[in-house]
Amino acid sequence: MSKTVIVSNRLPVDLKFENEELIVKSSTGGLATGMKSVHSEGNGIWIGWSGLAKENLSEQQEEQVVEALAVEKCVQVPLSEKDIELYYYGFSNMALWPLFHYFQAYTEFELAQWESYVEVNQKFADVVLEHVNDGDTVWVHDYQLLLLPELLRKKNPNITIGFFLHIPYPSYELFRTCPWRNELLQGMLGADLVGFHTYDYARHFISSVSRIKDVEINFNEISFGNRIIKVDSFPMGIDYDKYHNAALDHDKYPEESKSELMKNLDFHNKSNEESKLILSIDRMDYTKGIPNRIKSFEYFLNKYPEYKGKVRLVMLAVPSRENVPQYQKLKRETDELVGRINGDLSTISWTPIWYFYRSLPFDDLIDLYVSSDVAMVTPIRDGMNLVAKEYVATRTKENGVLILSEMAGVAKEMHEALIVNPNNFDQTADSIKNALEMPQEEQKTRIQALQKRISRYNVERWAKEFLKSLEAAGKIVPVPVAKEMDEATRAEIAEKYKASAKRLLLLDYDGTLVGFKNNPSDAIPTQEIYDLLDKIAEDPNTEIAIISGRDRKTLEGWFGHKELTLVTDHGAWLRKNGGEWTTLDQLKTSWKENIRPVIESFTDSTPGTLIEEKEYSLAWHYRKADPEMAALRTMELKHVLKSLLFNNTLSLLEGNKVLEVKNSNINKGRAASRIISNDKYDFIFAIGDDWTDEFMFEELPDSAHTVKVGNVKTAAQYYINSNNDVLDLLKSITSK
Numbered sequence: 001m002s003k004t005v006i007v008s009n010r011l012p013v014d015l016k017f018e019n020e021e022l023i024v025k026s027s028t029g030g031l032a033t034g035m036k037s038v039h040s041e042g043n044g045i046w047i048g049w050s051g052l053a054k055e056n057l058s059e060q061q062e063e064q065v066v067e068a069l070a071v072e073k074c075v076q077v078p079l080s081e082k083d084i085e086l087y088y089y090g091f092s093n094m095a096l097w098p099l100f101h102y103f104q105a106y107t108e109f110e111l112a113q114w115e116s117y118v119e120v121n122q123k124f125a126d127v128v129l130e131h132v133n134d135g136d137t138v139w140v141h142d143y144q145l146l147l148l149p150e151l152l153r154k155k156n157p158n159i160t161i162g163f164f165l166h167i168p169y170p171s172y173e174l175f176r177t178c179p180w181r182n183e184l185l186q187g188m189l190g191a192d193l194v195g196f197h198t199y200d201y202a203r204h205f206i207s208s209v210s211r212i213k214d215v216e217i218n219f220n221e222i223s224f225g226n227r228i229i230k231v232d233s234f235p236m237g238i239d240y241d242k243y244h245n246a247a248l249d250h251d252k253y254p255e256e257s258k259s260e261l262m263k264n265l266d267f268h269n270k271s272n273e274e275s276k277l278i279l280s281i282d283r284m285d286y287t288k289g290i291p292n293r294i295k296s297f298e299y300f301l302n303k304y305p306e307y308k309g310k311v312r313l314v315m316l317a318v319p320s321r322e323n324v325p326q327y328q329k330l331k332r333e334t335d336e337l338v339g340r341i342n343g344d345l346s347t348i349s350w351t352p353i354w355y356f357y358r359s360l361p362f363d364d365l366i367d368l369y370v371s372s373d374v375a376m377v378t379p380i381r382d383g384m385n386l387v388a389k390e391y392v393a394t395r396t397k398e399n400g401v402l403i404l405s406e407m408a409g410v411a412k413e414m415h416e417a418l419i420v421n422p423n424n425f426d427q428t429a430d431s432i433k434n435a436l437e438m439p440q441e442e443q444k445t446r447i448q449a450l451q452k453r454i455s456r457y458n459v460e461r462w463a464k465e466f467l468k469s470l471e472a473a474g475k476i477v478p479v480p481v482a483k484e485m486d487e488a489t490r491a492e493i494a495e496k497y498k499a500s501a502k503r504l505l506l507l508d509y510d511g512t513l514v515g516f517k518n519n520p521s522d523a524i525p526t527q528e529i530y531d532l533l534d535k536i537a538e539d540p541n542t543e544i545a546i547i548s549g550r551d552r553k554t555l556e557g558w559f560g561h562k563e564l565t566l567v568t569d570h571g572a573w574l575r576k577n578g579g580e581w582t583t584l585d586q587l588k589t590s591w592k593e594n595i596r597p598v599i600e601s602f603t604d605s606t607p608g609t610l611i612e613e614k615e616y617s618l619a620w621h622y623r624k625a626d627p628e629m630a631a632l633r634t635m636e637l638k639h640v641l642k643s644l645l646f647n648n649t650l651s652l653l654e655g656n657k658v659l660e661v662k663n664s665n666i667n668k669g670r671a672a673s674r675i676i677s678n679d680k681y682d683f684i685f686a687i688g689d690d691w692t693d694e695f696m697f698e699e700l701p702d703s704a705h706t707v708k709v710g711n712v713k714t715a716a717q718y719y720i721n722s723n724n725d726v727l728d729l730l731k732s733i734t735s736k
């Protein structure tokens, strides 16, 4: 029976030794609760780091940990102190975390940390591979394990791999600054499905992939080698019922449910029944906008002084990643800020900010949520933010107001909150005032709409939706591709070449004999090409045909003086062995007058593009243009051109960074057929890189040896990786 394995940096349980005793507590975090049903079903396991360093454990303690985890259906990846320092505090939290949250100035790229990140991802891979069988599903979570999908796929291609990123995915402009950007994407692309909280994160990821990797992208599908990778957004939800029911219980026994913290607050608030509470809960993290929130609150009190003495900000900051200097700095800054503001504004009966640096048990959190009139969730940047959803879930009386930063992923779903830019203190201050003064009826309308949405799309639904998409993505049959041309195949083809009596070599030009240049007129043949073709052509039983989309004039300029067969304009013109030019059909060119102005207008408005005018076609090249802009403009141009290509006499050909309008009944397949119909060849070899060469591969008899330049979907039998290998290949098969 196949199973689902969850992999994340942290396990859903917290472990610690207290006086030799191992304390195991289930973690209350969103991921742990969200994956509960997936984890408990069947024989699935959860693999991750226990939170303990292996040097600090005796052999006996180590055994205790393994056993205790086994009870929870968890398996640990043991990490050393050095791993924790370099992989966790280091690359994960000093490079990736700030980079992905747009804190570029905090980002440090250290080689030793990167090396440890690679090593630890491999450690995770080793443990996962030990526990999976063919047919299993592995769901990898978060930025600490970006390399894992690829490491798993390399070793076991028969498992389905999903990856979900819980933090934002930054724009390409930020991502490109990472020295290991290529490796990170390669790692993620090992998955069958890559998921994000929001559409924008998915869009940024696709943009980075399109600029860094050689892939084909079709909406949310990435064709990478022979695989198709799906990219989609799955906004994570919470265990709505758990929070809502806990709040209902709290309503039933309000006095008994009061936390020490709230009792204290109530005591200090005795004098003022009207006083309101604003709640703030986050990990102490610079992405959460804690200093900005405090400053906005101060700004509010100064802008609307009538609220002094009547409102308090209760701020819970949970200690996090305390070994990272930026977190230590933030703690100092927060302490000072709270100290200064309380010092400036407090009165005997009123302290504006109640600040707690600790974590609270679940029941106390509920008490805080239930008791607050307003919640301020105003991060500078946040992947999702579950606190916002939890606050709404606990509003059993359908009152309360949520002030929410537009920079949190959750803002994409919670439009009924008061949305603010956390850097705009004036706007935030006004929102605090609006929240405090909002009529009950409006509070109710907003909360009801929010509750309806988050109760339906809860965390279980999130996990189910992801796994459903993953199952579908895992079933996509790999695109049949050519086999890689290896030494043995070369030797075999060379043998056949030697043994044959009449040979034909069909050679595409651009992207095959020569590499691409920004300007097509710069891609001229090198001396090495001339020498090689001359050498092959010395044998009268070998015919070389250069079969190209180039126009007659250009190809004649380069090869007219040789006794080669030339096919130009994708097959419109043919010149056999240095003889006369003949056309395949009587072709019209009058259509160019109508099409040229359309392409010209796109060229004018898209920098980096140019028109190549050929005898029987018009080509629009966009190799030098910005890839995203070009993708958009190509789509528009295709749309416009298609509406103009009437009567099927013209067709649109999509090549490598080029769109070409040409007569429908010419293609390289027809031209190749025409050549082979004239002679009895007992050896045919064809090589090309482009979409246009596929006509040729398809048309040739099965006995022909066909080779594609580039590992993409093709009708050819073999592929080689780059056009740099083409001359070498030709040399090796023709040297007798």
Ligand SMILES: O=P(O)(O)OC[C@H]1O[C@H](O[C@H]2O[C@H](CO)[C@@H](O)[C@H](O)[C@H]2O)[C@H](O)[C@@H](O)[C@@H]1O
Binding pocket: 009, 010, 030, 031, 142, 143, 166, 167, 236, 320, 321, 382, 383, 384, 385, 386
């Ligand atoms: O494991 P830590 O280093 O202690 O950090 C705690 C977790 O923080 C991050 O949470 C993110 O995931 C939440 C759920 O998807 C999302 O709401 C929030 O916006 C994110 O910041 C981190 O992604 C986890 O890996 C950490 O375990």
Ligand SMILES: O=c1ccn([C@@H]2O[C@H](COP(=O)(O)OP(=O)(O)O)[C@@H](O)[C@H]2O)c(=O)[nH]1
Binding pocket: 028, 029, 030, 281, 282, 283, 318, 358, 359, 360, 361, 365, 384, 385, 386, 387, 388, 390
């Ligand atoms: O003392 C606390 C304070 C908060 N939380 C929980 O921590 C999570 C924070 O998740 P969020 O997505 O808001 O941010 P993250 O910390 O994951 O970046 C929420 O589920 C909170 O209920 C907690 O377990 N103990």
